[in-house]
Amino acid sequence: MIDFGFGLSRSSAVRLDEVDLSLYKRLEELEPQVRTCIGCGSCSATCTAGPWSGMSIRKVILNLQRGRDIEKMLSNCMLCGKCTMVCPRGINTRHLILSLCRIYEKK
């Protein structure tokens, strides 16, 4: 193989029909409410850890829906529960995070 000093870049495009949704599907079983997320961002706006660590529940849910890994982001949560207070769809986000931790533990 020749090194040209440049190479193929990996496309960041997500193939919706091919992504691995197994983690998300398991979360759906444990937390059916997660389906009703509308991505409004209230949770992330109020997140204590967010501005310093990049933690965002909205992104955690969306990334799972797009087959991406979220373990690192998850570890930044401080479980304060503020996000649960503001969710307009009544999703118990704190509980959802704990469920996710269980899923990751089993993985």
Add this chain to the structure above:
Amino acid sequence: MDKVLIIGGGIAGMEAAGQLLKLGYEPVIAEKEDHLGGHVAGWHKLFPDMMDASALIEQLASKLDGATVYLRTRVAYMNRLKDGYSVMLSNGTGLVCRAVLIASGFRLFDAAKKEEYGYGVYDHVITNSDLEAWFNGVEDFRVPENPRHIAFVHCVGSRDLKAGNPQCSKVCCMTAIKQAIEMKEKFPDAEIWCFYMDLRLFGKKYEDFYINAQRDHGIHFVRGRVSEVGEDIDGRVVLKAEDTLAGTQVKLKADLLVLMAGMLCNEDTATIASMVRAAVDSDGFMRSRDNIYRINESNRPGIFFAGACTGTKTVPETVAEARAAALDIHNYLSGND
């Protein structure tokens, strides 16, 4: 008894005719198609109650005993008289009436104009209206037998300057969600994807539908407008969009693509308006005297509006407007103004 000409025999014209009969007038409906009921006649079920569209049409039709209905008939000309209008219909019928109700409705955006979506080019691309026809039992080779992925694109020909229609068509978001649920019920194993720019769910029970679609049917909503559609070697449609919430390009191979074609002013609007010198609005629809209190009234005496000829309307809005227009006409003709 006064004759009232009603231009258009869709749900607005039908409801207004029924009400005018009750008020003691002689409504004359001129409908250009060969059936009454307009677009709704081709629809399957109506949100938010999932009422059969045919049941609504039957109900409206049952109140038309005594009304004169001319099908396949257009207005050839209308002339202003001192106190009313002299009208000639395309079937040769002439009449004189003091009031005219324009209920000429809308036309569906021609989805083929959005060339990038490949309607009429790719094998599995249909519109909202095609899907309703299919629900009604019309055979459609474009709908596959066991779809694994079905995509809906909102705002096709709506909120789109280049497509010539900057307005929101209002009903398509709800229609997409309704149809997505119906498809999920028919194909429980299929993943259903709605690509939207904004979800505009303003009406009674609409948000319930949305939550229901998410929670009970697992329908996926992706915020982003589909920009390009291709076809792969197996005949599946390949969609490109941005998931604007995730900030990433997404691609989907779907077995069926449904385009939510928007509502435009009817092509006859300008012709009808010019016959009586009624004003046409900047969006191409008829211009009401105002958009708050006198939506049913035109700027010309004796010319009234009902339904989607003045802008995009839902079915209940159209029916309510038709009733209001009948009352306005009654007040006008009996000098109660």
Add this chain to the structure above:
Amino acid sequence: MIYEGKQKIWSDYQKEIPDDHWYFVRSCIRQNFFPASERMFTEITRNVLGKDVHETPYHTTCGGIAYHCDTIPHETVMTIVARQFSLMTEAGYENYAASCITSFGNYTEVLETWHEYPELEARIRENLWKACRREFNKPKYLAHSSDLIYKWRNEIAARARHLLIDRHTGEPLRIVEHIGCHYSKMFPSKGVGGAEYPYVLCGMIESWGGQVVDYPERRHCCGYGFRQYHVQANRGYSVSNTHKKFESMEPYRPDAIITNCPGCPYFLDRWQYVIAEQTGKTYGRNGFGIPVLTYEELAGLVLGYNPWDLGLQLHQVAVEPLLDKMGVEFDPDAKYAGLNKEDLLRPGLPVNMKCF
């Protein structure tokens, strides 16, 4: 795919192309990349079809390449374009044909800009007068040279020696058509067939007996992207875009690709080598790449010209498999012979892609 649906769109985007008397301008780079293509254009139009195609050695770049690389402002480009038009005016022509897609896009953009802002046109006329005492008329008709070959495609077909038919199977050859971005993406109505389903090359393929391949990434850029390639740090984006196209067309097993842009055939051809050397993957059959031709080269093969006179030996991807399918006779030993029949030096061969 519903063919009638495409036909309807094609009929919506037909442009008026006069049948004769064209003023022709060359591309900055095509003569280096595909040296016989423009030569073939004048050969076919003048000597085969008997058309009046005029050119002058005094014309320059249109400025498009520098414009798209962000090195000169648009006002400079417009003044260069004005000078080109003055040469056409002096030569007594009204129909202007550009060999380069970016030039064609550039001329279209300048004419549209002047149409929208007449005061700008007046200023450019003044610039040109001050700079070189020249005046000009705007062309009555502007075309890309592929528009002309498209227009005369059936006349070429009538004189065809080799059709786009696999002589071993009798089946039409599967041809990918690739349109340069600047052909009609900016101004869809200026291209034959519009921007979503351009017909200019499809028309040639169909007329010459081939079958058009429509694949999901058909509309995607070849990967050149000017700055994407010219800035070395971005070069990976360039080859990645090309890679995306090849991955998308691969299942259709195309026999060849034809293009109407200076950059596209170059990158679709050369990047196949780079992809092969980096990943080991080739897209043609039996370890070959997919031959990439300009439309003039393809027209030349159809008309029976010697492939080595068409400069096909300068392609990276071996064209021999295509020649074989079309039944074009060629002398393998003459591939690297100069015009004086003397043997030129032979290029090194790729490791992962079969070449001769």
